[in-house]
Amino acid sequence: MDKRVKVFTDSTADLPSEQLEALDISVIPLYVTMGDKSYRDGVDITTQQLYKMVDELQSLPKTAAPPVEDFIAAFKPWVDQGYDVVYVGISSKLSATVQNAMVAASEFEPGRVYVVDSQNLSTGIGLLAVKAAELAMQGISAEEIVEKLTPLIPRVRTSFVINTLKYLHMGGRCTSLQLIASTMLKIKPQIVVKDGGMVVGEKFRGKDKKVLDAFYEVHVGDGRNVDLERIFVTHSDYQEGAEYLAEKLKSHLNPKEVCITSAGAVISSHCGPGTVGILYLER
Numbered sequence: 001m002d003k004r005v006k007v008f009t010d011s012t013a014d015l016p017s018e019q020l021e022a023l024d025i026s027v028i029p030l031y032v033t034m035g036d037k038s039y040r041d042g043v044d045i046t047t048q049q050l051y052k053m054v055d056e057l058q059s060l061p062k063t064a065a066p067p068v069e070d071f072i073a074a075f076k077p078w079v080d081q082g083y084d085v086v087y088v089g090i091s092s093k094l095s096a097t098v099q100n101a102m103v104a105a106s107e108f109e110p111g112r113v114y115v116v117d118s119q120n121l122s123t124g125i126g127l128l129a130v131k132a133a134e135l136a137m138q139g140i141s142a143e144e145i146v147e148k149l150t151p152l153i154p155r156v157r158t159s160f161v162i163n164t165l166k167y168l169h170m171g172g173r174c175t176s177l178q179l180i181a182s183t184m185l186k187i188k189p190q191i192v193v194k195d196g197g198m199v200v201g202e203k204f205r206g207k208d209k210k211v212l213d214a215f216y217e218v219h220v221g222d223g224r225n226v227d228l229e230r231i232f233v234t235h236s237d238y239q240e241g242a243e244y245l246a247e248k249l250k251s252h253l254n255p256k257e258v259c260i261t262s263a264g265a266v267i268s269s270h271c272g273p274g275t276v277g278i279l280y281l282e283r
Contacts, residue, residue: 005136005145006078008087009129010066010097011041011264014122014234019259023133028074028087030097030266031064038064041266047236050265051273063266065097071104075113084142085113088129088149092117093196114146117153119196122267123232123259123279124158130230155227155282158193161204161215163238163274190215191271212244212276219278220249227281228255236263237273245278 009015011029020027029040034053039045041063054060075085087105092098098117105113116132118125128149135145188211190201202218204211220226231249235242242260249258263271 003082003084003141005140005142006083006085007129007133007136007145008074008085009125010089011043012090012095012097012121012266013088013125013129014261014263014267015126015129016259016261019130023130023137025129025133026074028066028070028101030066030090030095032265032269033062033064034059039265042264045265047263047265047268050268051237054269061265061269063095063269065095065100068100068103071101072107075104075108079108079112084111086116086132086136086142086145087113088116088118088125088132090121090125091119091193091196093119094121094198111143114142116146116149117196118156119153120156120158120193121198122158122160122263122277123234123261124156124193126232126261127156127230127279127281128152152281156193156279157219157226157282158277158279159201159215159219160191160234160271160275160277161188161211162191162271163188164272190218191277208241209244212241212248216245216248216278220252220280223253225282226253226255227283228253229281230257230259231255232259232261232279233276234261234263234279235276236268236271238276241274241276245276249278 008026011027029043032039032041032045078085087101089098089101101115105115118128132145188204192199192201204214233242233246246258246260
């Protein structure tokens with residue numbers, strides 16, 4: 001008989017608690033440090049609290065991967081109960097999280113803990129973690145789950161439109177010149193996850209709906225490449241924009257499921273308020 005499988009992800013997967021509960025996915029939080037205080041993403045700090053602190057202190061938090069000990073402490077009780085573990089984490093090009101998980105996995109007997117580098121962020125990770133959990137519920141072995149997930153990794157399409165470059169600038173991910181130019185021209189850039197990293201795509205201008213329509217056109221188009229089983233619309237403090245895009249997806253593509261989710265504190269500390277994205281698997 002195959003061993004039972006327990007699926008883990010990290011807090012940057014931005015999955016809502018109802019979904020985590022329904023699919024029995026456990027979350028290992030990354031850390032957010034403001035001043036000399038450290039908070040666990042989604043446990044000790046919310047996105048709203050984060051933005052309030054940034055406004056008050058006029059500085060950005062630092063984010064950090066969970067230490068190896070956090071992974072061992074999370075995995076061990078399950079392995080001890082006879083479960084195998086599959087952990088799906090944030091791109092190794094964006095964080096040391098997956099690396100630390102691999103070190104933790106090596107502390108267990110070989111074949112007990114599997115680490116999947118999503119090469120992605122936010123619900124781009126979430127799409128893979130949900131798939132892993134659904135397979136685990138079907139009684140599929142950990143090794144087979146990883147075999148089935150691996151070809152899906154390059155098929156995840158993740159893109160966001162950013163309302164302000166201030167956060168990317170404060171975090172050292174865009175120059176002062178880019179910030180001034182985008183502020184003066186009211187440019188809202190598209191961020192695309194490519195090969196496990198982030199690149200700037202199109203640059204949009206205009207009122208909110210015009211920007212969202214242009215972003216949809218570029219990222220979704222006629223939808224013929226979109227796997228319609230599940231699409232995520234993820235936002236940071238921009239519910240209205242998320243609902244607008246979700247309705248558009250429903251009326252244009254009629255997918256089985258469109259999930260609106262909120263970005264946690266770690267993802268939000270890099271993208272800033274007013275960010276919204278569409279994340280899907282390519283057919």
